[in-house]
Amino acid sequence: MPDFRSDTVTQPCAAMRQAMHDAPLGDDVFNDDPTTLELQRYAAELLGFEAALFAPSGTQTNLIALMSHCQRGDEAIVGQQWHTYKWEGGGMAVLGSIQPQPIELQADGSLALQDIAAAIKPDDPHFARTRLIVIENTVGGKVLPLSYMQQVAVLAKQRQLGCHIDGARLFNAAVALAPAHQCTPQQMARQLCQGYDSVSICLSKGLGAPVGSLLLGSxxxxxxxxxIRKMLGGGMRQTGVLTAAGLYALKHNIARLADDHAHARLLAEGLTTLSTQGRFAGKLSVQQPQTNIVFTDLPLALARELQAFLAAQQVQLTSSNYLQHSAGASAEQIRIRWVCHLDISTADIQQTLDLLQLFAHSEG
Known part of the structure; x- marks a missing residue:
């Protein structure tokens, strides 16, 4: 049954497994694993950077980037909902002694340029030294456009700051933006990175590799x-077994992200239709997806019942609680996240919508 928890749950395909099996191996701590060296060279050339580094996770590549840009007591400007700030265990502060300066996100997922500029500290010993601006793209499935990415990069250079992209799903953004810019997703991804000092790319989300991320920069x-990777315990040995999967993913799985986006739209359309029916009427709210992630909101009790129903059918999801404020009153809501990926098919979407329709017209 469908697993919508994340695009990290994908299984390597037969061809990817074969590439892992056949990979020539060395020792990456000695910097002589040929498959890892080829992945790093290929990715750097693809995205327009001088060099790249493979690490076990996106959490680690982001932390390595922050610690490479900043010293103890320096400050990084981040978004309130950025993965680097909220979802990585406070690593920048705990392990890097870097002070995060969080900024509230705009409705489109961006940080307002004036808010970034206002957060940059003057050269004064009372303040942490602002050294880095961090941008995330995509953020919650929302795409930050090329013009905005360029404006942030220009601002960083004007203020003599470093700038880093948490691009865990950068290729999702590139696939979404490429048609309007009349270019390939690969060309679009390269343009999104121009002017930035570093980017972290996750290989184990939509690209479908079983593990690993890349940090790219000078x-x-x-x-x-x-x-820093060695210090954090990220130095591994025969990494070619893993990097062969990443190399396969970059060569074969970028353009197919469009299928995940199409499935997310199909799911959202079906959910929107159901939002006027039966038990969902007036209660189910659907956010239209820009890439591969759909969010739906439901009142607490109904959401709990729906989750139990879907779990019994082996449909897997993640969710979070929040308070909805309206007319001076607050009501607890549950936001359910549906993530489409290479192991979610059109048939899976239809089967899930059939189950949701069955629930909508059931007795509470």
């Missing part, structure tokens, strides 16, 4: 990053 930054 040769000097990656030299610092390699030392």
């Amino acid at each position: 040769a000097a930054l990656i030299t610092r990053a390699r030392r």
